Amino acid sequence: xxxxxxxxxxxxxxxxxxxxxxxxxxxxxxxxxxxxxxxxxxxxxxxxxxxxxxxxxxxxxxxxxxxxxxxxxxxxxxxxxxxxxxxxxxxxxxxxxxxxxxxxxxxxxxxxxxxxxxxxxxxxxxxxxxxxxxxxxxxxxxxxxxxxxxxxxxxxxxxxxxxxxxxxxxxxxxxxxxxxxxxxxxxxxxxxxxxxxxxxxxxxxxxxxxxxxxxxxxxxxxxxxxxxxxxxxxxxxxxxxxxxxxxxxxxxxxxxxxxxxxxxxxxxxxxxxxxxxxxxxxxxxxxxxxxxxxxxxxxxxxxxxxxxxxxxxxxxxxxxxxxxxxxxxxxxxxxxxxxxxxxxxxxxxxxxxx
Numbered sequence: 001x002x003x004x005x006x007x008x009x010x011x012x013x014x015x016x017x018x019x020x021x022x023x024x025x026x027x028x029x030x031x032x033x034x035x036x037x038x039x040x041x042x043x044x045x046x047x048x049x050x051x052x053x054x055x056x057x058x059x060x061x062x063x064x065x066x067x068x069x070x071x072x073x074x075x076x077x078x079x080x081x082x083x084x085x086x087x088x089x090x091x092x093x094x095x096x097x098x099x100x101x102x103x104x105x106x107x108x109x110x111x112x113x114x115x116x117x118x119x120x121x122x123x124x125x126x127x128x129x130x131x132x133x134x135x136x137x138x139x140x141x142x143x144x145x146x147x148x149x150x151x152x153x154x155x156x157x158x159x160x161x162x163x164x165x166x167x168x169x170x171x172x173x174x175x176x177x178x179x180x181x182x183x184x185x186x187x188x189x190x191x192x193x194x195x196x197x198x199x200x201x202x203x204x205x206x207x208x209x210x211x212x213x214x215x216x217x218x219x220x221x222x223x224x225x226x227x228x229x230x231x232x233x234x235x236x237x238x239x240x241x242x243x244x245x246x247x248x249x250x251x252x253x254x255x256x257x258x259x260x261x262x263x264x265x266x267x268x269x270x271x272x273x274x275x276x277x278x279x280x281x282x283x284x285x286x287x288x289x290x291x292x293x294x295x296x297x298x299x300x301x302x303x304x305x306x307x308x309x310x311x312x313x314x315x316x317x318x319x320x321x322x323x324x325x326x327x328x329x330x331x332x333x334x335x336x337x338x339x340x341x342x343x344x345x346x347x348x349x350x351x352x353x354x
Contacts, residue, residue, distance in 0.1 A: 003035040004345050006095075008073035010040045016181065017266040018075060018097040021131060021153050021337075028338035036345075041076060069349055071095055071129070080121055091126045093348055095151075096135060097263060104260045104301075105185040122146055127348040129341065132263040132285050149344035152285070153266045154334035155273045156242040162249050162274035173202040174315060177252040177276070179245065179267035180259065181213035182221060187258025187281065187301075192225055194258075194308045199228075201315070206252065208237045208245060242270075249274045254314060259283050260301050272296075273331045279311045291329050 008022045029036035072080060074096045100106065100114035127147040130136035139148040176195075180186040186209075195205055205228075211218045228234045237248065255271035255278045262268075262284030269289050271278060277295035280286055281302075290296035297310035 001035055001346060001349065002068045003037050004349075005037045005039055005070045005090075006073070007039050007041050007070055007076060008095075009075045010042060017153070017264075018073070018131075020266065021097065022073065022095075024154065024156075024334045025338055025341050028334060029342075032338070032342075034338075034342055041079075069093060069126075069345070071345070072125075074098060077117060077121060092124060093127045093129065094121060094125050096128050096130045096139065098131075098261075099135065099138065102138070102261060103185060105183075118142075127344075129344045129348070130263070133288075134285065135263045147348060149340075149347060151337060151340040151344055152264055152332065153269065154337035155266075155269050155331050156246075157333065158242050158246040159249070159270045159273040160331045162246050164249065164275055165251055171202060173204050175251060175253045176203055176205045176256050177208070177249065177254070177271070178205070178256055179208045179271070180257065181209040181239075182207065182211050182218050183214045184217050185260050187260055188217075188221055189224075190258040190302065190304050190307060191256060192221065192228075193304050194311065196228070197308055198312070203233065205234045205256075206237060206248065207234065208240050208248065210239050211236060245270070246274065249276060252276060254279060254311070256311065257281065258301075258307060262286070265289055269332070272329065277314055279307065279314055281307075293329075 006022075006026070009019075011019055011023070026036065026038045028034070029038075068090050070090055070092050072092060072094045074094055077094075077100070099118060101111050101118055103111075103114075106114060122143040125146060127149065128136070128139050128143075129149050129151050130139055131150075131152060133150055133152070136148045136150045139146070178186075178188075178191065180188075182188060188207075191205075195203065222229065225234055240248065249271070253276075255268070255276040257265075257268055257278070257280040259265075259281055260283065265280075265284040265286050268278065268280060268284075268286055272289055272293070278290055278293070279297045279299075280290075281300065282298045283301060286298055290298065295314065297314055299306040299310050
């Protein structure tokens with residue numbers, strides 16, 4: 001099999017779920033000696049420009065990409081159509097973490113522009129690799145002429161090993177956990193509204209994720225939540241490694257997620273693997289991730305009243321937040337994810353050969 005050149009953004013100090021996905025795939029490619037060449041690209045840097053050294057030890061020299069397949073990360077979609085197409089033996093494919101036009105955070109004009117961009121890309125690429133089954137279904141419906149494969153994320157092995165502390169009895173505070181960058185599309189306004197209605201109860205809300213992802217929204221959130229932040233009822237932990245997040249989960253009682261849009265739901269999968277009860281929205285693959293767990297409640301996107309009812313029902317049901325309440329489903333690991341990734345690349349390249 002010829003080398004797959006994987007073009008992806010640089011890592012930053014506050015990695016997204018997509019960054020984690022990319023890191024794990026690249027690490028497994030090296031482990032299994034799969035011919036994947038990692039190439040970091042900054043947005044709007046054209047092919048042929050200097051590629052930045054990759055922190056994982058690959059691609060440090062100035063060179064043009066001329067292998068047979070270039071796999072683009074969807075975070076680079078904005079610069080792809082502007083690239084000058086060059087004659088050569090390669091073909092392009094896209095690893096789709098998301099479709100921007102599906103984001104509820106965009107207004108009608110921005111959504112239309114995103115769709116034009118996506119259509120233009122679909123007209124040029126040979127296949128897609130989607131990180132969620134639902135996303136793959138949308139791609140197949142929109143672009144039936146382009147093959148779409150599925151490679152869903154895995155869960156780091158540290159999460160299934162979490163052993164949560166037994167809850168204290170009586171009126172002990174409930175510790176709620178959210179894992180997502182502080183952004184409007186992650187439903188933080190809804191969560192704040194729900195918890196403000198529950199101020200009479202003893203709770204602490206722990207937020208893991210970057211506060212720099214959306215500076216304007218962070219300022220708004222800080223203003224709306226100033227009193228709760230000042231009294232330490234809302235605690236920001238910043239971005240954490242998987243190991244640090246797993247350590248935090250030891251003392252958490254409920255995972256809460258009100259996201260408006262996900263392709264899969266990596267943080268939700270990690271919480272379920274760690275045995276945390278869940279109250280969340282029906283986005284991405286949430287229904288399949290939580291399965292039939294009695295300690296999981298999923299509600300429609302944006303329905304604050306339903307979210308509040310679901311959270312209260314979970315908190316008021318004896319034993320539902322205990323350390324032993326959750327049946328942990330089989331965990332999909334990153335080896336499984338990489339097997340799907342490798343199979344997708346092989347199938348896509350076989351299609352090119354055919």
